[in-house]
Amino acid sequence: MKQQNPTSSEAQQDVNAPKLTCTSETTLKPDGMLELYRYLKLTRLVEERLVNLYRQTKVVGGVFRSLGQEATAVGSAYALKPEDFVTPLIRDLGAVLVKGIRPREIFAQYMAKAWGPSGGRDLNIHFGDMSKGFVGPISHLGDMIPVMTGVLLAARMQKKDLVALAYIGDGGMSTGAFHEGLNFAAVQRLPLIIMAEYNYYAYSTPTSKQTAVKDLAEKAAGYGIPGHIVDGNDIIACYEVTRRAAEYARDGGGAVLIEAKTYRRKGHAEHDDQRYVPPEEIEWWEKNNDPVDRYENYLTEKKISTRERLEEITTDINRELDEDVAWAESSPMPEAEQAAYGVFDNNTVPPAFRPKVLKR
Amino acid sequence: MSTTLKKEHRSNRPARGGLATFVEAIRQGIWEEMERDASVFCIGEDVGVYGGAFKVTDGLLDEFGEDRVIDTPISEAAIVGAACGAALMGMRPVAEFQFIDFISAGFDMLTNYAAKCRYRWGANIAAVFRGPCGSGVHAGPFHSVNAESFFLNTAGLKIVEPSTAYDAKGLIKAAIRDPDPVIFFEHKKLYRLPRLREELPEDDYIVEIGKARIMREGRDLSIITFGAQVLTALDAAEELEKEGLDVEVIDLRTLSPLDKTTILNSVKKTSKVLVLHEASRTGGIGGEIAAIIAEEAFEWLDAPVVRVASIDTPVPYSPPLEEYYLPQVKDVLDAARKLARY
Ligand SMILES: Cc1ncc(C[n+]2csc(CCOP(=O)(O)OP(=O)(O)O)c2C)c(N)n1
Ligand SMILES: [Mg+2]
Numbered sequence: 001m002k003q004q005n006p007t008s009s010e011a012q013q014d015v016n017a018p019k020l021t022c023t024s025e026t027t028l029k030p031d032g033m034l035e036l037y038r039y040l041k042l043t044r045l046v047e048e049r050l051v052n053l054y055r056q057t058k059v060v061g062g063v064f065r066s067l068g069q070e071a072t073a074v075g076s077a078y079a080l081k082p083e084d085f086v087t088p089l090i091r092d093l094g095a096v097l098v099k100g101i102r103p104r105e106i107f108a109q110y111m112a113k114a115w116g117p118s119g120g121r122d123l124n125i126h127f128g129d130m131s132k133g134f135v136g137p138i139s140h141l142g143d144m145i146p147v148m149t150g151v152l153l154a155a156r157m158q159k160k161d162l163v164a165l166a167y168i169g170d171g172g173m174s175t176g177a178f179h180e181g182l183n184f185a186a187v188q189r190l191p192l193i194i195m196a197e198y199n200y201y202a203y204s205t206p207t208s209k210q211t212a213v214k215d216l217a218e219k220a221a222g223y224g225i226p227g228h229i230v231d232g233n234d235i236i237a238c239y240e241v242t243r244r245a246a247e248y249a250r251d252g253g254g255a256v257l258i259e260a261k262t263y264r265r266k267g268h269a270e271h272d273d274q275r276y277v278p279p280e281e282i283e284w285w286e287k288n289n290d291p292v293d294r295y296e297n298y299l300t301e302k303k304i305s306t307r308e309r310l311e312e313i314t315t316d317i318n319r320e321l322d323e324d325v326a327w328a329e330s331s332p333m334p335e336a337e338q339a340a341y342g343v344f345d346n347n348t349v350p351p352a353f354r355p356k357v358l359k360r
Numbered sequence: 361m362s363t364t365l366k367k368e369h370r371s372n373r374p375a376r377g378g379l380a381t382f383v384e385a386i387r388q389g390i391w392e393e394m395e396r397d398a399s400v401f402c403i404g405e406d407v408g409v410y411g412g413a414f415k416v417t418d419g420l421l422d423e424f425g426e427d428r429v430i431d432t433p434i435s436e437a438a439i440v441g442a443a444c445g446a447a448l449m450g451m452r453p454v455a456e457f458q459f460i461d462f463i464s465a466g467f468d469m470l471t472n473y474a475a476k477c478r479y480r481w482g483a484n485i486a487a488v489f490r491g492p493c494g495s496g497v498h499a500g501p502f503h504s505v506n507a508e509s510f511f512l513n514t515a516g517l518k519i520v521e522p523s524t525a526y527d528a529k530g531l532i533k534a535a536i537r538d539p540d541p542v543i544f545f546e547h548k549k550l551y552r553l554p555r556l557r558e559e560l561p562e563d564d565y566i567v568e569i570g571k572a573r574i575m576r577e578g579r580d581l582s583i584i585t586f587g588a589q590v591l592t593a594l595d596a597a598e599e600l601e602k603e604g605l606d607v608e609v610i611d612l613r614t615l616s617p618l619d620k621t622t623i624l625n626s627v628k629k630t631s632k633v634l635v636l637h638e639a640s641r642t643g644g645i646g647g648e649i650a651a652i653i654a655e656e657a658f659e660w661l662d663a664p665v666v667r668v669a670s671i672d673t674p675v676p677y678s679p680p681l682e683e684y685y686l687p688q689v690k691d692v693l694d695a696a697r698k699l700a701r702y
Binding site for chain 1: 405406409410413431432433434435436437458459461462464465498499500501502503641671672673674676677678679680681682683684685691
C-alpha cells in the first residue's frame with residue numbers, strides 16, 4: 001500500500017523515465033474503470049467551464065481549481081458506497097460530482113443564482129445533500145473533521161453501517177479543529193477516513209512550513225491509527241487504497257489516515273499569480289504527471305478502452321455541460337428579500353426583514 | 361529561478377507619506393514602525409513570501425528578513441498565542457488574520473489570554489491583531505464578517521477600525537506602540553478604493569486610540585458610525601444637505617474604549633442621533649451607543665436614537681441578497697428623514 005511519488009526535483013533528473021500510467025492491480029471491472037474516467041474528465045471539464053464563466057465575469061466569487069490533482073478526490077470518493085459520507089474541500093469538486101451532485105448545481109452556485117443549491121446564500125461547494133452523503137464544508141479549515149466524527153457517532157447509535165471520508169489539505173492539517181476531531185474519532189474507533197492532500201502548497205506556504213514531518217502519513221502514529229501514502233495522481237491507486245481503508249474501517253478497525261501525494265498546478269485561486277512557484281515545477285507536473293493523461297495511457301495501454309471511446313465520453317460530457325451551463329445561466333438571481341429567510345425555522349421565528357425605521 | 365522571480369517582484373520601501381491608498385497607508389505604518397523599533401515583527405499566514413492575501417505586508421520579508429516576517433502554519437490559535445508569548449518577552453507582534461472571519465479560531469487565546477493578562481498579573485500584551493473585515497464584496501458568509509461585537513463584551517481588548525488612509529496609518533502606528541492588545545479591523549472594501557487616496561504627511565505621526573473624528577459638522581442630526589459605513593453616511597449627508605438638513609457625521613475610529621465625549625457632545629448639539637453599522641443589528645455596537653446616550657444624555661434628545669444596521673442573518677453571497685442585508689444610502693436617508701420630522 002505504501003508508495004512514494006517522486007518530488008518534482010527528483011523526477012526532473014530522470015529524463016528517460018517511462019511515461020507514467022497507473023497501478024495495474026485493481027478490483028475494478030472495465031465498466032467501472034470507464035465510469036471512473038467519466039468522473040475524472042467531468043471534474044476537469046466542469047472546472048474549465050467555471051474558468052470560462054469566471055472570465056466572462058459570470059462567477060461572482062473566486063474559482064479554486066484542482067487542476068492536476070483531480071484523481072485524488074475522484075478515485076477516493078468512487079471507492080465509497082452510496083450510503084457513505086464525504087466532506088470535501090474546495091479542491092475536491094470531483095468527490096462532490098461522484099456523490100451525485102449535478103454540474104448544473106455547481107454552476108448555479110458559483111454564479112450566485114436563485115436555482116443554486118443554497119439559493120445564492122453561499123458559494124462554490126459550500127452546501128450539502130444529506131440524502132447523497134455529501135456534507136458541505138465551510139471555509140474554516142479543519143472544522144469538518146469533528147463534524148464527521150459526529151456523523152459517525154450518530155451512525156453507530158443508529159446502527160447504520162457506514163464510513164465517512166473527510167478531505168484535508170497539508171495546510172488544513174495544522175488547525176486545532178483537525179487534531180481534535182481526528183483524535184476523538186480515533187479513540188472512539190470510528191470509521192473515519194482522512195484523505196490528506198499533499199499538494200506542496202497551502203496558498204503560498206510550502207508544506208515544509210506547515211509541518212516538520214516529511215510525510216503527512218507519519219502523523220497517523222500520533223493518533224494511534226494506520227497511515228498510508230498513495231500516489232495521488234494515480235486514480236486506480238487512490239481508488240484501491242480508499243476501498244481497503246473503508247473495508248478496514250467498516251470492519252471495526254477505526255479511523256485511517258491516507259496521504260495522497262499530488263500537486264496543485266494552479267494558484268490558490270484564479271487571482272493568484274503563483275510568483276512563489278518556480279514555473280518549471282508546474283511545467284514538469286503538467287508534462288509528466290497529469291492524472292488524466294496517466295489514466296488515459298493506462299486505459300489504452302491495457303486495452304480497456306480506445307482513444308476514440310474516451311473521446312466519445314468526452315463529447316458526451318461536453319453535451320451535458322452545455323446544457324447545464326445554459327440551465328444555470330437561465331436561472332434568475334435570487335430576490336433580495338430571500339436574504340431574510342431561513343436563519344431559523346420561520347414557523348417559529350419570523351424572517352429577519354429590514355426593519356421599518358421609526359414605525360410609531 | 362525562484363530568487364530571480366522574487367527580485368522581479370521585489371516591492372520597494374514605500375514612500376514616507378505622499379499620495380497613498382488605504383492599504384498603502386497601513387503598509388507604510390507597519391514598515392515605519394519596523395524600522396523604528398526592532399521589537400516589532402509580523403506573523404501570520406502567507407504574510408512573508410506572498411506579502412499577505414491583500415498584500416498589506418508586501419515587501420517586508422525582503423527588507424526585514426525571515427526572523428521578523430514569519431509565515432505560519434494555518435493555526436490561528438498558535439498565531440495569537442505565540443504573539444502573546446513574544447509580547448510577554450518585550451516584542452511587539454503584528455499578527456495577521458488572512459480574513460478576520462478566521463479570528464474565531466483564535467478567539468480563546470484573544471479573549472482569555474491576551475485580554476486578561478494585565479488584570480490578573482500585571483503583564484501587558486502589547487500586540488496588534490489585524491486583518492480584513494467587512495462585507496459588500498460578495499465574499500459570502502465566511503469572508504465578510506464584522507467581528508467587533510464578538511470582542512466588545514471582553515474587557516481588556518482595544519478595538520480599532522479606521523475609515524481613511526490618514527487614520528489607517530496613524531492608528532496602526534498607535535496600535536503597534538500601544539501597551540495593550542489591539543484588534544485592528546481593516547475593511548477590505550476600502551483597501552484600494554480610489555476615493556480614499558490622499559496625501560499623507562512625510563513626518564512621523566500617530567492617531568490617538570480612543571478618539572473619534574468629526575468627519576462633517578452639522579446642527580440637525582448626528583450619524584455615528586465607523587469603517588466603510590462612514591462613506592455611506594457622508595453620501596447620505598450630502599444628499600440630505602440638498603433637502604436643507606445639516607447632518608453631522610462622527611467616525612468612531614476606536615470601538616473600544618469608546619470616545620464618549622465626542623459622542624455626547626454631538627448629541628447635545630443636534631439632539632437627534634442615528635447609529636449606523638455594518639454588523640447585524642442585534643447585539644451590535646449600535647445598542648451600546650444608544651444605551652450610553654440614553655443613560656448620559658437623555659434630556660438632550662428630541663427623538664429616540666435610531667439604529668440602521670445589517671439584518672440579523674449571516675452575510676449572504678449573491679449580490680441582490682447582500683445588498684438587502686447591508687445598510688444602503690437609501691436606508692440612511694429614510695431613517696434620517698423620519699428622524700428629522702420627529
Ligand atoms: C482556519 C482557516 N484559516 C485560514 C484560512 C484561509 N485559507 C483558505 S485556503 C488556505 C490554504 C489551504 O491550504 P491546504 O490546506 O494545503 O489546501 P489546498 O489549498 O492546498 O487544497 C488558507 C490559508 C481558512 N480557510 N481557514
Ligand atoms: Mg495544500
